Amino acid sequence: MITPTKGISPDRCLLAVGAQILMxxxxxxxxxxxxxxxxxxxxxxxxxxxxxxxxxxLSLDVLYSLGAVELHQDLLVVRRNDAAPA
Structure with missing residues (x-):
């Protein structure tokens, strides 16, 4: 489900749909x-x-569990983490 499998095509797996949501x-x-x-x-x-x-x-759940999105005042927000502080 999270990654492509025999029964789930690459454009429908949760990571791919999550990436499409992030866009x-x-x-x-x-x-x-x-x-x-x-x-x-x-x-x-x-x-x-x-x-x-x-x-x-489910894709939003995966993104949230990975720390990629957050919900602030009923709005989905992409969580930006810099590798090193500026």
């Missing part, structure tokens, strides 16, 4: 806005394998 978060967005933008992006980029809302939420 939609150039600015803070609500979960609904991120979902709408992801569906639009997948359609525009010929990713026709279906991704349900449940799969989208």
């Amino acid at each position: 939609q978060l150039e600015e803070p967005r609500t979960v609904s806005q991120a979902w709408a933008r992801l569906k639009q992006w997948r359609s525009e980029n010929s990713h026709f394998a279906p991704v349900s809302f449940e799969w989208f939420v």
